[in-house]
Amino acid sequence: MSQIPPHSSPPNLFRLVGLPYFLIAFVARLPFAMMVVGVLTLVVTARGSLSVGGLTSAAVGAGTALIGPFLGAAADRFGQRPVLVASAVLNSAMLAAFAFVVYSPASFTLVLLAGFAIGATAPQVSPMSRSRLVTIIDERMPQAQRPRTTSATMSYESAADETVFVFGPFLVGILASFIAPWVPIAAASALTLIFVGAFALHPTARHVSITRGADGAAPSAVSELFRPALLVVVVGIFGVGLFFGTTLTALTAFMADRGAPEQAGLLYGVMGIGSALLALGVAWLPVRFSLHARWLVFGSIFLIGSVLVATAPSVGMMIVALALLGIGVGPTLVTQYSLGAARSPLGRSATVMTMLGSGVVVGQAVGAAVTGELAESIGTHAALLMPLVASAVVVGAGIVNRLLTPIQR
The missing domain is CATH 1.20.1250.20 (MFS general substrate transporter like domains)
Structure with missing residues (x-):
C-alpha cells in the first residue's frame, strides 16, 4: 500500500x-x-x-x-x-x-x-x-x-524552521x-x-x-491531548515563542536607543544562526543524555544568556549574550518537539505538532505585544527583562516535566 x-x-x-x-x-x-x-x-x-x-x-x-x-x-x-x-x-x-x-x-x-x-x-x-x-x-x-x-529528524526540522x-x-x-x-x-x-x-x-x-x-x-480520544505530560510541553514551547517575541522587540528598543533600530535584525540573526547550527548538533548527543535532562541543561543556558541580555551595557556584550542564547534555544526547541512526538496519542500526531507550532506563534505574538508596550511606557531596561521572564517559563516547565516523568534506571 x-x-x-x-x-x-x-x-x-x-x-x-x-x-x-x-x-x-x-x-x-x-x-x-x-x-x-x-x-x-x-x-x-x-x-x-x-x-x-x-x-x-x-x-x-x-x-x-x-x-x-x-x-x-x-x-x-x-x-x-x-x-x-x-x-x-x-x-x-x-x-x-x-x-x-x-x-x-x-x-x-x-x-x-x-x-x-x-x-x-x-x-x-x-x-x-x-x-x-x-x-x-x-x-x-x-x-x-x-x-x-x-x-x-526533530533536529533537522527545527534547524530548517x-x-x-x-x-x-x-x-x-x-x-x-x-x-x-x-x-x-x-x-x-x-x-x-x-x-x-x-x-x-x-x-x-x-x-x-x-x-x-x-x-x-481508531485514533485516541480527544481527551488524551490534555494529559499533563503533553500540556507541559505545550507550555514549555509557548515559553520559547514568548522568548522569540520578547527578544526581537527588546533588541529593537536597545538598538533604537543607539540610533540604529534597523540593525536589530542583524543582532537577532547572531542568535538565530547559532541556534540553527546547534539544533542540528542535537542528533549527535548520546542517547543516555535524556530528553528531560536536555531540556533542563539547555534551558539553564537559555536562562543565563537572558540574564546577560538584561544587563548588557554595549552592543558587543549583547552579541556575546545572543551567541550564548543560540547554544540554548535550538537544542531546547528540538527537545520539546521530540517529547511532543513521543507523547502524541495514537492517530493525533498532526494535531499535537500543530498545537506545538501554535504555542510558538501565540508566545511570539504575546511577547512582542507586551514587550513593545513596556518599552514605550517604561523604557528599554524593562523590555530587556522580558526575555528573562520567558526563559523562566521555559525552565519552570522543564522542572515540572521532570517531576511528571518517572526516572528510568
Missing part, C-alpha cells in the same frame, strides 16, 4: 522519503516565514501607520494560532493531502486578496479581517512534515533505530526595498501555491493517509 519502496539494506529516513521531499518541504515553509513581516511592511507602507501594521500582523498570528490546531486535527481525520491542498489554494488566494484590500479604501476592520484570514488559512507545513516523518519512522524503521532517527525564519524576513526586505512593498506578498502567494501544493502531493502524504485508514485502528 505504501508508495515508499522497501530496501533490503537497513533503512534510513533519507532513503525512505528521498531528497526531493526535503527540498520541497524546506521551500514550502518559506511563505509562512514571510507572511507576518510581509504584511507589516505592506500595511505600514500603504496605510502609513505603524500601529495598524502591528495590529494586522498580530491578526495574522491570531488566525494561525486559533485555526492551526483544527487543521492538524483535520489532517489526522482525513489525511494530510486534502487539508494541505485546500489550505494552499485558500491561502494563496487570501494573500493576493490582501494586497488589493490594503491598497483599496477599505476600512481598518476589513484589513484586520483579511490579515486574520491569511493566518487562518496558512498551511501548517512544519507540523505536517514532523508528523509525516515521525509516522514513517514509527512504521518503516526497526525499533532500535527509531529514537536516534527521531531525534535527528529557524533558517527560514532568519531568511524569510531578509527576503521580504530585499523584495520590498528593491522592487515594491507588495512583491513579498505576491511572492509568498506564488510559493504557497506551487511548493505547498507539491508538498501536499508528494507520495509521503499519500503514505500517511493510506496507512492511517488501512490498519483499522
